[in-house]
Amino acid sequence: MSYQTFDLMVNEKIAHLQLNRPEAYNSMSREFWREFPDAIRALDTTAEARVLVISSTGKHFCAGMDLAVFTQPDPDMFQGEAGRRAEGMRRLVQQLQACFSVLEEVRMPVLIAVQGGCIGGALDLVCASDMRYCTQDAFFTVKETELGMTADLGTLQRLPQLIAPGLARELAYTGRKMLAAEALTSGFVNEVFDDPDQMLTGVMQIAELISQRSPLAVTGCKQMINYARDHSTADSLSYMATWQAGMFQPADMMQTFAAKMSGKQPDFEGLRPIKAAFTE
Numbered sequence: 001m002s003y004q005t006f007d008l009m010v011n012e013k014i015a016h017l018q019l020n021r022p023e024a025y026n027s028m029s030r031e032f033w034r035e036f037p038d039a040i041r042a043l044d045t046t047a048e049a050r051v052l053v054i055s056s057t058g059k060h061f062c063a064g065m066d067l068a069v070f071t072q073p074d075p076d077m078f079q080g081e082a083g084r085r086a087e088g089m090r091r092l093v094q095q096l097q098a099c100f101s102v103l104e105e106v107r108m109p110v111l112i113a114v115q116g117g118c119i120g121g122a123l124d125l126v127c128a129s130d131m132r133y134c135t136q137d138a139f140f141t142v143k144e145t146e147l148g149m150t151a152d153l154g155t156l157q158r159l160p161q162l163i164a165p166g167l168a169r170e171l172a173y174t175g176r177k178m179l180a181a182e183a184l185t186s187g188f189v190n191e192v193f194d195d196p197d198q199m200l201t202g203v204m205q206i207a208e209l210i211s212q213r214s215p216l217a218v219t220g221c222k223q224m225i226n227y228a229r230d231h232s233t234a235d236s237l238s239y240m241a242t243w244q245a246g247m248f249q250p251a252d253m254m255q256t257f258a259a260k261m262s263g264k265q266p267d268f269e270g271l272r273p274i275k276a277a278f279t280e
């Protein structure tokens with residue numbers, strides 16, 4: 001599949017989505033909003049990928065929503081009866097939210113590599129990922145506040161669960177930049193690299209390690225951690241037990257032990273493409 005707003009490569013078990021409009025600071029055009037969720041869902045459904053790395057090109061990771069979306073809006077948005085207008089707007093926002101929630105829903109971990117600015121909608125995107133990494137020149141901003149709107153695509157819901165809630169509020173209320181050093185000390189990013197090349201090398205090494213593990217075990221970790229974030233400990237333990245009762249398969253463990261004895265790396269079976277499950 002080829003896309004206009006990013007390149008998507010699947011190499012062995014690692015998928016790499018790279019935003020490719022540096023001349024526009026990788027801002028999120030209408031095309032991006034169509035392509036991004038489709039590409040992520042396709043990876044989840046069909047591809048071999050066991051881990052996804054999202055990176056970017058040029059000076060900034062992403063300048064957020066393409067400002068043309070705000071300055072040249074669809075005229076229909078402002079016409080007609082108020083209740084229907086509001087209801088339509090509500091559905092539009094929900095559809096845009098779903099473009100990033102898909103990163104939480106997919107079976108594979110999502111790692112993000114940020115250089116330069118990560119602004120507005122881009123912060124919504126990275127908040128929905130599993131792990132974040134950045135370069136020394138990176139900064140993160142809830143730009144919407146400065147523009148006069150409330151951020152609506154996930155930052156306000158996810159950021160207070162990733163860093164101290166008081167700091168998340170400060171960033172949201174002020175719209176000020178969180179620089180790389182603060183992103184590291186606050187726990188928002190896992191590591192700060194000197195430059196984009198070093199970052200991509202480092203992030204790919206982590207992706208490689210994840211891709212060598214049992215994909216069933218890894219997706220179990222992702223789903224249980226996400227579930228525990230949103231539910232009580234008692235509910236989460238109950239779901240964990242149900243998950244384990246259904247998904248625990250000794251075959252992967254046996255393979256690990258056999259591989260250890262023979263001094264080799266285990267080669268775990270991939271998860272099943274959904275399409276295959278329908279056509280078998």
Ligand SMILES: C/C=C/C(=O)SCCNC(=O)CCNC(=O)[C@H](O)C(C)(C)COP(=O)(O)OP(=O)(O)OC[C@H]1O[C@@H](n2cnc3c(N)ncnc32)[C@H](O)[C@@H]1OP(=O)(O)O
Nearest residue numbers: 025027063064065066067068117119120121122143144153
């Ligand atoms: C649901 C989602 C909501 C949101 O995402 S809200 C947030 C929307 N995004 C913004 O408001 C970003 C605003 N832009 C900036 O803060 C800065 O810019 C940058 C940090 C990205 C870059 O700063 P610097 O390196 O100093 O460059 P420069 O001179 O400010 O900009 C160069 C050109 O890039 C255009 N540009 C910047 N951001 C966007 C964007 N998001 N959409 C479309 N164009 C953008 C500018 O306007 C300008 O253009 P020209 O050279 O013609 O004057």
